[in-house]
Amino acid sequence: xxxxxxxxxxxxxxxxxxxxxxxxxxxxxxxxxxxxxxxxxxxxxxxxxxxxxxxxxxxxxxxxxxxxxxxxxxxxxxxxxxxxxxxxxxxxxxxxxxxxxxxxxxxxxxxxxxxxxxxxxxxxxxxxxxxxxxxxxxxxxxxxxxxxxxxxxxxxxxxxxxxxxxxxxxxxxxxxxxxxxxxxxxxxxxxxxxxxxxxxxxxxxxxxxxxxxxxxxxxxxxxxxxxxxxxxxxxxxxxxxxxxxxxxxxxxxxxxxxxxxxxxxxxxxxxxxxxxxxxxxxxxxxxxxxxxxxx
Numbered sequence: 001x002x003x004x005x006x007x008x009x010x011x012x013x014x015x016x017x018x019x020x021x022x023x024x025x026x027x028x029x030x031x032x033x034x035x036x037x038x039x040x041x042x043x044x045x046x047x048x049x050x051x052x053x054x055x056x057x058x059x060x061x062x063x064x065x066x067x068x069x070x071x072x073x074x075x076x077x078x079x080x081x082x083x084x085x086x087x088x089x090x091x092x093x094x095x096x097x098x099x100x101x102x103x104x105x106x107x108x109x110x111x112x113x114x115x116x117x118x119x120x121x122x123x124x125x126x127x128x129x130x131x132x133x134x135x136x137x138x139x140x141x142x143x144x145x146x147x148x149x150x151x152x153x154x155x156x157x158x159x160x161x162x163x164x165x166x167x168x169x170x171x172x173x174x175x176x177x178x179x180x181x182x183x184x185x186x187x188x189x190x191x192x193x194x195x196x197x198x199x200x201x202x203x204x205x206x207x208x209x210x211x212x213x214x215x216x217x218x219x220x221x222x223x224x225x226x227x228x229x230x231x232x233x234x235x236x237x238x239x240x241x242x243x244x245x246x247x248x249x250x251x252x253x254x255x256x257x258x259x260x261x262x263x264x265x266x267x268x269x270x271x272x273x274x275x276x277x278x279x280x281x282x283x284x285x286x287x288x289x290x291x292x293x294x295x
Contacts, residue, residue: 045074
């Protein structure tokens with residue numbers, strides 16, 4: 001599957017593979033060229049409730065700048081183990097990212113010389129990526145791209161649900177609550193919305209413990225001014241009804257970079273939450289491609 005049945009499939013010179021790590025608890029979906037001699041790897045972290053097979057079209061747009069894309073299924077998502085929509089604390093997400101990144105680099109190095117690694121995170125994956133990179137400043141990454149990071153939400157969280165979530169979290173932290181995500185806000189493309197709802201690997205659950213942890217991590221990350229140790233491109237869709245673009249702008253403005261690291265902000269007027277699944281997504285892919293080719 002991909003994010004839309006109308007999106008391009010893998011190019012003829014690419015193939016798909018899977019890798020399970022950490023005692024088969026974590027799934028990595030691998031899209032790689034049959035010839036990896038270019039030596040460029042993109043490690044990808046998806047958003048809340050989705051998973052890795054929605055990124056099958058990425059190779060068609062990025063094959064000039066990367067030779068393999070390894071997509072992590074976060075704990076509780078896709079083919080990885082864990083309760084859907086539940087996490088005890090965000091350290092589990094960060095640990096999965098670190099394990100997945102290390103495994104992806106080892107996989108590539110077993111096939112060809114690994115020259116450069118890039119990281120891409122979308123939405124919840126963007127939040128997790130930023131948190132992890134703040135905590136670990138010495139990872140072997142040439143550049144980072146963050147799409148619509150979940151630093152705050154665009155929609156008001158129902159007061160009763162917020163109160164209930166915090167109230168029951170200490171005793172009933174794992175129960176399932178609807179995540180309130182409206183698939184109509186993902187993209188203007190109706191096929192993307194329909195496919196999101198059809199795909200059995202997607203889910204729409206969050207637990208009270210996830211909710212409480214998310215509120216904490218969003219606030220801590222959006223208020224972290226750095227210094228940030230990696231070259232950073234932040235891509236923000238301006239009609240995002242899920243994630244707050246205002247919070248992204250404020251974070252970007254306040255963020256201090258380490259040494260000579262570069263930060264850039266690219267915006268997409270009229271785009272909904274998933275810029276890379278939007279009508280006109282080519283603009284988002286072009287911006288990402290140009291960014292990666294600089295490093």
